[in-house]
Amino acid sequence: MNTKAQISHKTIIVAAYIRESTTAQDQGYSPDNQERTIRKYAEDHHMVINEFYKDLVSGTDASKRDDFQRMVDDAIQKKFQTILIFHTSRFARNLTEAKHYKDMLRKKLGINVVSVTQHFGDNWEDPSYYLNETINEVFDSYYSKQLSFWLKTSLMEKRRQGFQRGNPAFGYYKKLLGFDKERSRPIYDKEWLAHPTEQKWLNWIFEAYGAGLKSMSDIAHELNENCVKTKTGGLFTHSTLKEILKNRIYLGVIPPGRKKLPELPGKHPRLISDELFNKCQEVIQLRHNWTGRPVAHHRFFLLKGLIFCHHCHHRLKNAKGKTKRIFSPTMYCQTNQWTDSEGNHQEHYIYACKYRREDKSCPQPTVVCKKIDNQIQDLMEVLKFPDDIVNKILDYMSKLYQEKQQSPKIQDQVDKLLKKKKKLTNVYTETNELTDEEYTERLNKINKQLQKYELLGLTPGNGKLRIEQYLSLTKAYLSNFQTFWLHELAKEEQKSWIQATIRRVWVKDQAIIGIEPQEDFKPFFISLRKLTNDCPIVAPL
Numbered sequence: 001m002n003t004k005a006q007i008s009h010k011t012i013i014v015a016a017y018i019r020e021s022t023t024a025q026d027q028g029y030s031p032d033n034q035e036r037t038i039r040k041y042a043e044d045h046h047m048v049i050n051e052f053y054k055d056l057v058s059g060t061d062a063s064k065r066d067d068f069q070r071m072v073d074d075a076i077q078k079k080f081q082t083i084l085i086f087h088t089s090r091f092a093r094n095l096t097e098a099k100h101y102k103d104m105l106r107k108k109l110g111i112n113v114v115s116v117t118q119h120f121g122d123n124w125e126d127p128s129y130y131l132n133e134t135i136n137e138v139f140d141s142y143y144s145k146q147l148s149f150w151l152k153t154s155l156m157e158k159r160r161q162g163f164q165r166g167n168p169a170f171g172y173y174k175k176l177l178g179f180d181k182e183r184s185r186p187i188y189d190k191e192w193l194a195h196p197t198e199q200k201w202l203n204w205i206f207e208a209y210g211a212g213l214k215s216m217s218d219i220a221h222e223l224n225e226n227c228v229k230t231k232t233g234g235l236f237t238h239s240t241l242k243e244i245l246k247n248r249i250y251l252g253v254i255p256p257g258r259k260k261l262p263e264l265p266g267k268h269p270r271l272i273s274d275e276l277f278n279k280c281q282e283v284i285q286l287r288h289n290w291t292g293r294p295v296a297h298h299r300f301f302l303l304k305g306l307i308f309c310h311h312c313h314h315r316l317k318n319a320k321g322k323t324k325r326i327f328s329p330t331m332y333c334q335t336n337q338w339t340d341s342e343g344n345h346q347e348h349y350i351y352a353c354k355y356r357r358e359d360k361s362c363p364q365p366t367v368v369c370k371k372i373d374n375q376i377q378d379l380m381e382v383l384k385f386p387d388d389i390v391n392k393i394l395d396y397m398s399k400l401y402q403e404k405q406q407s408p409k410i411q412d413q414v415d416k417l418l419k420k421k422k423k424l425t426n427v428y429t430e431t432n433e434l435t436d437e438e439y440t441e442r443l444n445k446i447n448k449q450l451q452k453y454e455l456l457g458l459t460p461g462n463g464k465l466r467i468e469q470y471l472s473l474t475k476a477y478l479s480n481f482q483t484f485w486l487h488e489l490a491k492e493e494q495k496s497w498i499q500a501t502i503r504r505v506w507v508k509d510q511a512i513i514g515i516e517p518q519e520d521f522k523p524f525f526i527s528l529r530k531l532t533n534d535c536p537i538v539a540p541l
Helices: 004-009 022-027 031-044 066-076 095-108 127-160 196-210 216-225 238-245 274-290 310-318 354-359 369-381 387-405 408-430 436-454 463-479 481-487 491-501 519-526
Strands: 012-019 047-055 082-085 112-115 172-180 185-194 307-309 331-339 345-353 502-508 511-517
Touching (some): 012 031, 031 047, 031 082, 095 408, 196 216, 216 354, 369 481, 369 491
Parallel strands (some): 082 112
Antiparallel strands (some): 172 185, 502 511
């Protein structure tokens, strides 16, 4: 622990954590002010800031803050000695969460967390330091809960009065009232009004689809051809049209939403009649039964998430900066089913381009999965790892095992599972609260969670011996990869290997025209050029 007396004559390496909070910026908690104050404190106390970690999103859950988690990982690797924060509320507003992470950092890693605007004392182990800090954390937690309560109450009252939340949907707009110079943002009226131009297109969308004349893709294509834009300035797609056609806002009501609240009359104008809206819902349901079934758990797609359309890649590359797309040219998986002339149920799996479905802007036909899968299978069969690479992989794995074994966060998780297992056994043997079936079910669930830690040698027993065994098996596996691939790998294991080695597979019409390996595996695939003349190992140009 570094006291002020020590800091005055010894330079230490520190990290700085900044978290933005929309509601607190007017209280001086803006990211710029946090950084400026922390830099001044570090300079005054002869500290060198190794890195600034910034989460510029509002929220109380530390597990959802990417830079916070990155900072914790770096702390485990001892990249700094202290963490500086502007205020205790910037670290966490949840009291349990604040204590959990501070105890881990201070007691297990020897890394203190210091608030530069609040002085609690010189030693975090001192009872008065603990009391002062905890009181502030309690107020932080209270303020957070109070803020959440009033926000929810305000939104519910707004809903009760008939006003919509958020930005207007397509077909509506809010009147501009002025500009807030202090917050650098425009001020709008809270009432939604009918947008003259968008309302005409909205009526056409519902009438065309409700009459069964056009599909969502047809409508999206026509809207894009007429340069009609969504509320975000993007192109219309199958997805955006489905969202519009199912949105009950256009009936002049406040919809139930995800929380299934009662539907209420809204103050915004009705744009679509009940008859037309209900007709569109009937068409949606009818066409849902016509189309291919979504991917189910029992349906296996070897290259799911890896297949990309070269037609769209080439087209979008040439149109870069001219259009705004919401997704990459991925090909999705679909199952086509039918009954043959003899009454037998048949199905086959296909890959299809999203752009063709979304707005009919792509000429790529659907591809039978087996055609593409077989070519990738042939390629993986000749993949061979040189001895020097095998040794490098084993060294890397060994270091990774050591890092994981030394991770306080992982060890905490293992300890909790072991205690939970012990408690479950005691309850079962000492009381009559659990039946045999209940005990077995819960025990299996805990053992399944512990299983992944056994691979790291973190569970009780000879962890070092287990790791040596795993490394030995890995060496044999990599040295004889072709044999394992052909005879010992299940489909799911083959899929995992493909995902680990291949980043993208580019398809044009009915053939693969390019394979883009993962960065670490590029040398292996490039060495296969002579063996795979019919399959270029390159990303498309």
